[in-house]
Amino acid sequence: MLVGLESDPYEMFVESLAEALDLRERETGLHSKRVAAHTLLLARHFYRGMKDLREIYWGSLLHDIGKIGVPDAVLLKPGKLTAEEWLIMQQHPRNGHAILQKLSHLAMAAEIVLCHEERYDGSGYPAGLKGEAIPLPSRLFAVIDTLDAMTFDRPYRKAMPFDAAKAEILRMSGSQFDPQAVETFLREEETLREMTVLEFPGE
Numbered sequence: 001m002l003v004g005l006e007s008d009p010y011e012m013f014v015e016s017l018a019e020a021l022d023l024r025e026r027e028t029g030l031h032s033k034r035v036a037a038h039t040l041l042l043a044r045h046f047y048r049g050m051k052d053l054r055e056i057y058w059g060s061l062l063h064d065i066g067k068i069g070v071p072d073a074v075l076l077k078p079g080k081l082t083a084e085e086w087l088i089m090q091q092h093p094r095n096g097h098a099i100l101q102k103l104s105h106l107a108m109a110a111e112i113v114l115c116h117e118e119r120y121d122g123s124g125y126p127a128g129l130k131g132e133a134i135p136l137p138s139r140l141f142a143v144i145d146t147l148d149a150m151t152f153d154r155p156y157r158k159a160m161p162f163d164a165a166k167a168e169i170l171r172m173s174g175s176q177f178d179p180q181a182v183e184t185f186l187r188e189e190e191t192l193r194e195m196t197v198l199e200f201p202g203e
């Protein structure tokens with residue numbers, strides 16, 4: 001782990017909780033840990049202090065913690081969600097924010113969780129924030145979360161090659177994603193590509 005303290009039983013418990021959430025969503029491998037580590041890779045271009053990096057780590061790791069309140073029938077539904085189910089799903093950033101607010105010294109992490117589903121062009125949720133109104137770590141996280149979703153197998157579809165995912169991210173620069181975040185992704189492209197291959201040797 002990069003910035004947490006392995007020996008702290010409280011932090012180890014929170015990490016296990018993130019893994020349990022991944023398991024419930026039937027994510028392959030360790031989605032939460034991967035996106036936390038990879039978001040830090042981008043965040044290092046903007047943040048130097050350990051306190052900031054630590055909060056970015058926890059915010060990314062626990063981004064979907066609010067899904068704990070989403071029923072299986074909605075969370076694991078293979079098809080399209082109904083309007084009502086979608087409303088339930090859209091509550092997860094606010095619920096996650098409420099959970100993190102209870103942890104001391106994680107105010108920035110709570111903000112990251114609250115804004116992790118916002119989109120640069122304002123089409124995201126829960127508040128429809130636009131551009132720089134979205135905290136920078138959330139804008140960086142959004143690129144990494146999408147990259148991870150595309151390049152690793154999901155229960156409902158196979159992973160796509162890194163270059164196809166990269167093309168998608170470039171296409172959404174300025175709409176779904178902050179161009180500055182996409183630019184930072186390109187600066188770390190080789191490392192991120194290697195990470196993907198490392199998890200799936202032989203592909």
Ligand SMILES: [Fe+2]
Nearest residue numbers: 063064116117
């Ligand atoms: Fe989410």
Ligand SMILES: [Fe+2]
Nearest residue numbers: 031063064145
């Ligand atoms: Fe995610």
